[in-house]
Amino acid sequence: MSGLFITATGTEVGKTFVAAGLVRALRRAGRPVAALKPVVSGFDPDAAAGSDPAVLLAALGRAVTPDAVAEIAPWRFRAPLSPDMAARLEGGALDVDALTGFCRARIAAFEGVVVIEGVGGVMVPLDDRRTVLDWMTALDLPSVLVCGSYLGAISHTLCALDVLLRHGVAVAALVVSETPGSGVRLQDTVATLGRFAGAVAVLAAPRGGDAGAVFDWMAGRVQ
Numbered sequence: 001m002s003g004l005f006i007t008a009t010g011t012e013v014g015k016t017f018v019a020a021g022l023v024r025a026l027r028r029a030g031r032p033v034a035a036l037k038p039v040v041s042g043f044d045p046d047a048a049a050g051s052d053p054a055v056l057l058a059a060l061g062r063a064v065t066p067d068a069v070a071e072i073a074p075w076r077f078r079a080p081l082s083p084d085m086a087a088r089l090e091g092g093a094l095d096v097d098a099l100t101g102f103c104r105a106r107i108a109a110f111e112g113v114v115v116i117e118g119v120g121g122v123m124v125p126l127d128d129r130r131t132v133l134d135w136m137t138a139l140d141l142p143s144v145l146v147c148g149s150y151l152g153a154i155s156h157t158l159c160a161l162d163v164l165l166r167h168g169v170a171v172a173a174l175v176v177s178e179t180p181g182s183g184v185r186l187q188d189t190v191a192t193l194g195r196f197a198g199a200v201a202v203l204a205a206p207r208g209g210d211a212g213a214v215f216d217w218m219a220g221r222v223q
Contacts, residue, residue: 002223003107003114003141004172007132007164009156010121013148014177014205016052019117020059021211022144025219027061032112035060037073038099039119039126042080056117074102084125096130100138113222116141122160133167142170144218148179149189158196171200173218178207 006019019035026033035056043051045066053073054064062068069076075094077086087094107114116139124132136143145164147157157174164171174197178186186204194202203218205211 002112003103003116003139004222005116005118005136005139005141005143006146007118007136007143007160008121008146009148009153009160011124013146013153013179014175014207015117015146016055017177017207018144018146018175018205018215019115020055021205021215022218022222023056023059023115025212025215026113026115026222027059028216029219031219031222032110033060033115034106034110034112035072035115035117036103036106037117037119038102039075039077039083039094040073041077041083041086041119043073043076043078045076052117056115075099082124083119084127087127093128094126096126096135099126100135103139122163133163133169136164136169137167142172144172145174146177147174147193148182149176149184149186150179150182151184153179153184153189154192157193161197161200172221173201173203175203175205175214175218177205180207 006015008015023033023035037053048069049064053069057064057068079086079089083094118132122133147153176190190202190204203214205214
């Protein structure tokens with residue numbers, strides 16, 4: 001049993017794209033794999049087929065049903081806000097201890113790799129005092145940091161990487177997910193980040209091309 005946490009520099013930079021790609025690569029390699037997207041903001045039950053949990057279910061080869069979505073994404077909020085704000089709008093709060101316990105139980109019960117996709121970026125608040133970083137440190141799993149290739153992504157990425165490393169989070173890889181329409185070349189972003197990322201592998205995941213080889217490389221290094 002093992003787990004891997006997919007986090008990011010912010011929202012909409014490619015966490016689900018990378019998580020789904022890694023799940024497919026693990027399946028191609030014949031590895032047992034499960035996927036979780038425990039917390040979802042901006043979830044519309046009437047459009048569940050286009051949601052992040054649906055993308056992960058498709059990568060697993062599973063049908064997108066209400067029960068399947070609830071199984072991998074038990075905390076679903078309608079508002080496209082940080083989980084603390086989205087939960088407050090619904091008259092409640094996200095139970096971070098229950099969230100951590102849910103992930104631990106799934107990892108312990110599954111004889112294979114559990115890919116956990118986070119929510120938003122590294123420092124997104126989950127409740128009044130805890131962030132995604134606190135969730136990650138509690139689980140103590142190796143992580144993959146996903147970033148974009150938009151103008152400004154390099155600074156955002158190095159800040160996020162610094163936070164993770166300073167808090168003892170093992171970073172297995174830094175994946176640059178190509179930002180559609182960006183005026184910055186993907187490979188230029190990868191090259192620059194590589195000069196500052198130390199021992200962390202920096203990988204390019206093109207959106208318009210074939211990123212399968214990148215995900216196969218990652219799958220081969222998952223313990």
